Amino acid sequence: MRQYLLPKEGQFYKANLHCHTTVSDGDFSPAQIKEFYKSHGYDAVAFTDHQGCIPHPELNDENFVALTGIEIAYGIRKSTSIHACGIARNPETALQHPNTIEDDIDQLNSGIRLLNEKE
Secondary structure (H helix, E strand, O other): OOOOOOOOOOOOOOEEEEEOOOOOOOOOOHHHHHHHHHHOOOOEEEEOOEOEOOOOHHHOEOOEEEEEEEEEEEOOOOOOOEEEEEEOOOOOOOOEOOOEOOOOHHHHHHHHHHHHHOO
């Protein structure tokens, strides 16, 4: 039996909340990402390139929202790594955060606190 997680009625938006561009290690520019997702019916994309929140207000229009995000990696030189993504509540707030070789829970929680402190 199929289960639905969302109500059957209402206004819904299609979004990708994790995307990399040529700003970090992606293959496509922010503008190319927008065009691809718009052509596939998406209303929003979170641009979560590594180490920095980079706003793309030039991509916003009446049918598309470019969300400002970031992905931070922990433990990148160890056998396992943890990646945390965040979306800025205020897209004008810039955040730069380097990847770290630490992979313990304190480092991850510190990064999450840093993301939460930004508006």
